[in-house]
Amino acid sequence: MSFYKGWGMREVLIKTEEFKDSPLGNIPKDWDVVTLGLLFQIQTGATPLRTKHQSYFAGGTIPWIKTMDLNEGWILDSDEKITEVALKECSVQMLPPKTVLIAMYGGWEQIGRTGILKYPATTNQAISSLVKISSLVESEFVIRALQHGRIRWKAFAASTRKDPNITKDDVVNFLIPLPSLPEQRHIAEILDTVDEAIAHTSSLITKLKQTKAGLLQDLLTRGLDEDGKLRDPQAHPEQFKDSVLGLIPKAWKVKPLSELADVDRGKFTHRPRNDPRFYDGSYPFIQTGDITKTIGGILTTYSQTLNERGITVSREFPINTIAITIAANIADTAILGIPMFFPDSVVGAVVKAPNRSTNNTI
Structure with missing residues (x-):
């Protein structure tokens, strides 16, 4: 329902006689x-x-x-x-x-x-x-x-x-x-209840993100043993070794990203960047903010599109590319769920075989 109809808690389709036209549109008569x-x-x-x-x-x-x-x-x-x-x-x-x-x-x-x-x-x-x-x-x-x-x-x-x-x-x-004042209070109370639910959900999301960050730290530095449990460097120091990344499991290797993936920077060579002649087409053109909103997930949404002229001055990356921001929100990442074009504030890493998963995901 719209603001004026829904907030009044009235059924417009059944009781249209309770409404009137106004400079703000259709609102309750009172x-x-x-x-x-x-x-x-x-x-x-x-x-x-x-x-x-x-x-x-x-x-x-x-x-x-x-x-x-x-x-x-x-x-x-x-x-x-x-x-x-x-x-x-x-x-x-x-x-x-x-x-x-x-x-x-x-x-x-x-x-x-x-x-x-x-x-x-x-x-x-x-x-x-x-x-x-x-x-x-x-x-x-x-x-x-x-x-x-x-x-x-x-x-x-x-x-x-x-x-x-x-x-x-x-x-x-x-x-x-x-x-009326009673209806104003009722409307405010209903929306306050919704806000409280949103705040509670946001708090849970924050806690889950903190939990995930801790798991990432443990899993990417200690790894799992044959029983699927985290290795313990205190109890079993013989299972670990020093590296440029710190203490890691002995069986692990450290390699530069360039050995595992083809890494290329996005581009948009035309200036000014906001020239409308290059936009509003059918080709997804992501920005750093799009990656930040989907950080750590599969990216299928985008805030801008390029037209045929726009794609001649940009660069397209395939599905499953790891998108990495190098400006604004630095080092945020997401995986492309569809092919997309990048500006020069985003780098794409296309994982090479045999490191690429066989199920067509990274």
Whole structure:
């Protein structure tokens, strides 16, 4: 269901008479559409001059929120903090708990990011702060409405200005749906429950990744004996030897990757790199970020494609190639599940026979 229909917990197909048209599309008849400026005092923060006044930051205890601190949920702390001196002498303002924050600029990925203060804090000038002045709204609901409307923030940023950003006026005039207070609270509670489940799952994933890292360390340095158990260098030192990689099982060898695989760097020789004439075709063209998202796994998704002109200035690698990043997120790896083209920020290692698996995987 869409935001306006699903959040109202109504069945649109059966009870269409309960809905009406609005500037935001089809919404329940008893909902209003209002601007943020009617519900909140909108203000922006500031950055104390750290180069001239170290006393503004040194030993600070007051949270100072930047766009990178915005986490789409409750903000409990900040990367940097300012001092009481900065609060008194600069134009930063202390904001109360439940203030909703919106990133106005700071890079395309940051625009429209949100957060809500759990405790009093200050912000820099890249953030709009929404301090509630109306009893008709719950901040916990509004942050959800803003997250749903983030695509509209990006539309403002892309279409109205040379540099992608949104302004205080954009925020003041931004439209959101306004159900009754009980329905706002119910909607927020449902989405909070979903977020808690996501956080729990993310925690489990983090723990599993840590477990995997430990297993990799053990398996790739100690190996398994004939019973399928980890070799123990303490109990059986005679089973190990020194190498350039440290202590390894005696039967193991150390070889350069070039002996085991054909290693080639990707390429994209045309400049500028973002020339649209080379893109939007049918040939997968991966970036370092694609590998990072699939790190250690089989890569079949991609963020860009090349057309016939694009593939003439790039290089294709076959299925089962090990893709290795050499820029940005250095040394992340994934295995190609389909043939793909690489830029020069990615190296491909095609394993040679007989080291290649007989089941067509690496």
